[in-house]
Amino acid sequence: MIGSRSKGVVLWTIVWFDLLLLSLPTLIIIGASFTSGDIVQFPPEGFSLKWYSKLWLLDDFKSAFLRTLYVSIICTLVSIPAGTLAAIGLARYRIRFHTTIQVYLLLPFTIPLVASGLGMMIFFGEIRILGQLWPVGLALCIINLPFMIWAVSAAVNGLDDQLENAAANCGAPPLQAFFTVTLPGVMPGVITGALLMFILAFNEFLVSLFLTDARTVTLPVSIYNSIRSVITPDLAAVSVVYIVIAFIAVLLLDKLVGLELFLKSK
Amino acid sequence: MASNSSSKLPRRWHLFDIAERNAAALWPKTMHRYSGYLLLVPAILLVFVLVLGLVYIGGYSLHELDLATYRLKETFSLTNYSAALTSTTYQSVVLRSIGASILVTFFTLLLAFPYAYLMVRARQAATKKFLLISLFLPFFIGQIVRAYGWLIILGQEGLINTLFAGLGLPAMDLIYNYPAVILGLVQYMLPFAVLLLAPAITAIGRDVELASESLGANWMRTFLHVVLPMAKPGLVGSSVVVFTLTLTDFAMPEILGGGTTDFIANAIYDGFFQLSNSGLGSALAMILVTLGTAFVVILFFLAGTGTLGFNGREQ
Known part of the structure; x- marks a missing residue:
């Protein structure tokens, strides 16, 4: 690092504070989930895995978990083609109203989630698909789509466009050039985007709150409903499931594309 | 053949x-x-x-609620907007949301910038990896789970009050107030801000900083006059995201505020589901959309799309 000793001290002090802030809720939840007592308290009353074993007996938890998995998979599967094609279209083709389309495709970020959720609740109600599970997955895809386009755009911009010209020169027709040259080239972006889409859908709360009912409730919404009543350690065990999945996703992302990718300047 | x-x-x-x-x-x-x-x-x-x-x-x-039937009237009117804009309750909700957005943006950027800077500039690969993983793990854990963690830490029987009791101090109400909501939001926004700042900091060459220091500026002046201005695309991108996400947040004020510190999104939700007045709730939602869009447009107009654009260069 450039600079004096005082710089290191000041910056690292803030960063250690950041690290504490970032990790504290996670660590506390993990700690609370192993209590053998019946309430969340400190220090935890003994060590046990009883809340985890109880989790597997809870049908509510299991079905909410499976529903969450289902909507996250739909979200990811829809977003992969939609986001990838859009990113390639924006980066590789001459598009009129390029900026307008770009702003339009950022709408899911600029429209507040509460408005997106309500709007889709009303619209899905009008076309009579509200109350089913798959529209929830579609909705989660829509609100997070810019993440997918973003991830692939970064990869397309990093890919030499002469590669596609070379493929065409060598006689590859459009589809072949796309599937054997462009797509493998942007794969790191597609993987990053797909992982982001999955994990965001798995955690999404507000839009799901509007689009689900008692029969279709997903895990984040059911955790929210439980927090409002009474805080018991089984909730901590459910939350640990989230922490474990997040951890797996981080490791996967690091292994497949490398987290350092996010530090690259554009 | x-x-x-x-x-x-x-x-x-x-x-x-x-x-x-x-x-x-x-x-x-x-x-x-x-x-x-x-x-x-x-x-x-x-x-x-x-x-x-x-x-x-x-x-x-654009349709007023008919209190006789609890349906929206057929006739068009701006009654919902005037009701929303003249109500002192909603005025304070709007001001509270904007105030929180400013506070959260300020604190988040203050905490995020050193993190992004050290992460980008870290010499050792292991340090870099440690900072990246510590950032991504909470990033991948949703708001509800993190808010639940804060409930356990700040609650009546929580970690901090237990520590206080051990020291002989009286229990304090750390939850269901404005500072708790701000804390939860800053923690939630931190990874977003760092990830939008990092590419901008990467784009600043080390040699620029070296040049500044060899010309006699100390590190604070280098930071203030060289690094911060050059990181503008990242500062714009992260400010926009943190500000708008806070302005429109629902979960943190709901869970950590416990109904005492409603933001606009909470008022909209209550309009729909507690007052059963979808007209008023919709008017509030349109006001929120307008506020959020106005902020984004003004900032983009003043400073460009920063690290938010899809095609990677400042427009």
């Missing part, structure tokens, strides 16, 4: 040939200059669902 030799070609080639023929029939060469638009169609249709949703909300907002 010819068919014999062609059957030795990889099967993939045949499949591609068939696919190409079908594609050429469906999308002839004369259409190729529109190929870019074709690729954009799925994404544009998906986002159009949100536009339709907004149209519905806009429509609802």
Whole structure:
């Protein structure tokens, strides 16, 4: 690092504070989930895995978990083609109203989630698909789509466009050039985007709150409903499931594309 | 003979040939200059669902609730907007949300910038990896779970109050107030801000900083006059995201505020589901959309899209 000793001290002090802030809720939840007592308290009353074993007996938890998995998979599967094609279209083709389309495709970020959720609740109600599970997955895809386009755009911009010209020169027709040259080239972006889409859908709360009912409730919404009543350690065990999945996703992302990718300047 | 030799070609080639023929029939060469638009169609249709949703909300907002039937009246009126804008309750909710957005943006950027800077500049790969993983792990854990963690830490029987009791101090109400909401939001926004700042800091060469220091500036002046101005695209991108996400947040004020510190999103939700007044709720939603959009447009107009643009260069 450039600079004096005082710089290191000041910056690292803030960063250690950041690290504490970032990790504290996670660590506390993990700690609370192993209590053998019946309430969340400190220090935890003994060590046990009883809340985890109880989790597997809870049908509510299991079905909410499976529903969450289902909507996250739909979200990811829809977003992969939609986001990838859009990113390639924006980066590789001459598009009129390029900026307008770009702003339009950022709408899911600029429209507040509460408005997106309500709007889709009303619209899905009008076309009579509200109350089913798959529209929830579609909705989660829509609100997070810019993440997918973003991830692939970064990869397309990093890919030499002469590669596609070379493929065409060598006689590859459009589809072949796309599937054997462009797509493998942007794969790191597609993987990053797909992982982001999955994990965001798995955690999404507000839009799901509007689009689900008692029969279709997903895990984040059911955790929210439980927090409002009474805080018991089984909730901590459910939350640990989230922490474990997040951890797996981080490791996967690091292994497949490398987290350092996010530090690259554009 | 010819068919014999062609059957030795990889099967993939045949499949591609068939696919190409079908594609050429469906999308002839004369259409190729529109190929870019074709690729954009799925994404544009998906986002159009949100536009339709907004149209519905806009429509609802123009009809007043009929208290006799609890349905929206047929006639158009701006009653909901005037009710929302003149109500002192909603005025304070709007001001509280904007105030929180400013506070959270300020604290988040203050905490995020050193993190992003050290992460980008870290010499050792292990330090870099440690900072990245510590950032991504909470990033991948949603708001609800993190808010639950804060409940355990700050609650009546929580970690901090237990520590206080151990020291002989009285229990304090650390939860269901404004500072708790701000704390939860800053913690939630931190990864977003760092990830939007990092590419901008990477773009600043080390040599620029070296040059500044060799010309006699100390590190604080280098930071203030060289690094911060050059990181503008990242500062713009992260400010926009943190500000708008806070302005429109629902979960943190709901869970950590416990109904005492409603933001606009909470008021909209209550309008719909507690007052059963979808007209008023919709009017509030339109006001929130306008506020959020106005902020983004003003900032983009003043400072460009920063690290938010899809094509990676400042527009």
